[in-house]
Amino acid sequence: MNVTLQNLVKDYGNFRALNGVNLQIGGGMFGLLGPNGAGKTTLMRILTTLIPPTSGSVQIGPYDLTREPGEIRQILGYMPQDFGFYRGLNAHELLDYIGAMKNIPRKERVKQIETVLNEVNLTGVAKRRVGGYSGGMRQRLGIAQALLGDPKLVIVDEPTAGLDPEERIRFRNLLTRLSGDRTVLLSTHIVGDIEASCAQVAVLNQGQLIFFGTPEALTARAEGRVWELEIAQREWETIENRYRIIASRSTPRGLVVRLISPENPEGRGSQIAPGLEDGYMAVMSAVSATVEKPEAQYA
């Protein structure tokens, strides 16, 4: 299922949330990265037909999003960032209702409910009221409802937010396993989620697409720019002002910081191999360098 975005714009009054986004999404897992407020959720909400774009076009498979939202909903599975269920119902009742909403015939519905509950490992608690579910169970039920009706396009918005590390890993694996021949659009600000599962990734910042490519290509953006530097505690402020620090850890002698810099920082850094997070930060740094105050940036 191809998703094509052309010059997509979304304004909320005077605020432009999306600014001319062009994107081509193919099959498999697709990651959408960006900081909070980058426009990811707005893009998700447009793709799920919840809000209309201000201008531009979106083509999902054979359907135009503006003209054929009903058809798109028929092939769509969506798990929003912030959602809930009717707490008095159990998972089975809830999925039965959602299955009816998705036009799944009754007999087929029964089978699909069993299948998705099994896939998300909720079969054992299917008759328990969802009001008593943990956060992870609710997220899994969220993905289960998205998978009902065998949608060609699944959109998940910040699915791992609020989950503990173990739940997060399980959830990522689940998404990867379920992607199969579907297009799964995963929106997140957690780079690790993308790294582990996506074949393609896009980075949004302040409503603009600033990167589109493979995770490897994103990682490559940081090639030769990731350094590790040992500093004294008193140097922290200076280093933080000059460079974009990705990580830091304390040592008996002071601190070891991982940072991005086009040149050897302070002439005493050790170059290291970049990861996806470094690539993401490098892309974000480049945007900051052009958009924010130049004098505040590192050389």
Next chain:
Amino acid sequence: MRNTNTASRFMAAFLLEVRLIVWHWSYALLLLIWIGLVVATTQPSMASARVILEMSTGRNAIGLLSLIALFIGSLSATRAARNRFDQLEEAYPSSVEILIGRWLAVVVVLLPFLLPPLVITLGSGSFNAWWALIPTYLFEGTITVAFTAAFAYALMGWLGLHRWIYPLLVLLWLAVTMGTTLLAVNTPSLSSLTLLNFARLGALPQTQLWGRVTLGSLPQLFNGFYITFSAGLLALLAWKYIGRRFNRRSVLASMAMRVSIVLLVMFGAQYVAVNALAESPMSGSVPDSYVVMEPLREALPLQVADYDIQIDFGSAESPRYTTTITLANVSAAPLAILDLTLNSSLRVTEATLPYERDGHSLRLKPPQPLQPREQLTVTLHYEGAIWQMLVYRGAVQAANFTRTDGIRLSYSAAWYPVAGTRPVRISPITEPTVTSSFRVRVEGVNGLNFATNLQRVDSQTWQAKSAYFTHLIGVRDLAEVKVGQFTLIGLPDDVDRARPAVEQYYIPALEVFSRYFDQLAPEFQLFIGDTTDGLPWFGPTLRADNIITMIEYPLSIQSLERTDNLDNQLDLLMTAAYFDNDFMMQLITGDLARFLWAHHKANGDSTRIAAILNPGYYGVATAINELYAREGEAGIHRLIAEIQANKANLKGMPSNQLVAWIKEVSGAR
């Protein structure tokens, strides 16, 4: 396939909403409280099923249920948003059918709330009467619930989820239900505002005897208005929803909206138009036609000495009258033109004298002038339906009407020619004080049972030697039972209920009265109805024939044993029977009645009478009792004779002077 899916989604949304509402603990609790409330506020033994369902508990239940429907509708409309399920749901390939399904679920789960009043009334009167009331009661309750739920859905769709909406709903409900009624009651020209009273509290009051007959087309227009209003709100909801979700305008919803608006305006305009035709009472909150006012005392040159009226009600909505009247010239001059008043709705088709008709005026032209003390007999044929409306306590209803399902011709309708020319208004009274002999016969009764305030001759004929204020009523389910001196007229259930009370309280009390007023032996017609039934509140209709008409509220039948109720009734009886219906005499007759009532209760023991009477409150009655204690029954006889001899002086005398006068009469000082 698409239709099947739509139906399937509709049903799924409906069933889920029913499940979510009904299986919540608050629903069962609310229903229990509701049942308790209905039981606590209903005293089924006091009234018929009609009174309970259409005039008291049933109406209140529908009204209060509309408030509950507003709340549950709002909660239902915002349930998905409150549970953060809305974003999920919006991404499903569903449409407005889920909203409609939920709205319908709200309506359906609230219908059981209409049942407690029905169950309670099951034992109130005959099963058939109860059964006949059910469809209308449930239909109108459903309309109100459906409308308020639709309104809540539309409001929530517009305003969204906010906590302040709930107090706003209460204020809105209060403003509409109370505000419109208050405005309509206090400003008769705003009586059409009752149309906005979706809760039906105080709007379209029905009557005991007539039910909805007096309301004419208003209930249908009211119901039509709210059915189309509900449909319009749902169409608006659908139109907005489809527009937002599918980026297109729904032709079907748009058409439904337009049709609803047209029908809404049509029903509303007709309702207002009907209201505009109604006449406001000249003064006071009670229409003049419902009470006996001081009769006109003008000296008319022409009098009608005798009426012989035959009415054929067989021709559906246009009864035919054949009325023979004997006219008498009571002036000193010959009369070339004989001026009469006859309701303009009645078309004169034939007369034995040449006549001119102009509005309510009927001018007969005898071949020769009618000489002083000469009499002339004229036969008039006229026909036509009468439908006169008035605004009563802010609500419009018919005061006089001839319909196949009910007939009410009070004296103000001028349904027979009245001497003189005067405007035929529901008020003021249109008859002179002069009495006439009457004979009234009805034919083609169409299943109606008739009653008048004349002496009954047979099932369709009444007559009297001397009467005025003659009225005629025809009711499908009317009973007439004679109990002692009382003829009870009313709905069978009410008559049955009134009979033991009359036997236990009225008749023994009347025996005490008769002991002191033995010169007359009045008969009483006790109409079990209320003033809104349009009967004269109290009429000395046949002085010569000694028939006194009075009305007893069905709801107060069982409180007849209460002193303050019965002595008032006896007071009225006595004033009518013995003091020429002179209301100025009520100050003394009221206390005399109280004394006599206490006399009856205390078996003539003056000490116990004094205990029953509150000396501070009933000073005149206490003074009478003091006279009784000294002189016994002879003293009371003497007092009554003095009252009758000094009527002119006693009229309107303050109570302290009355006490002094009684003491003076009794020689106590």
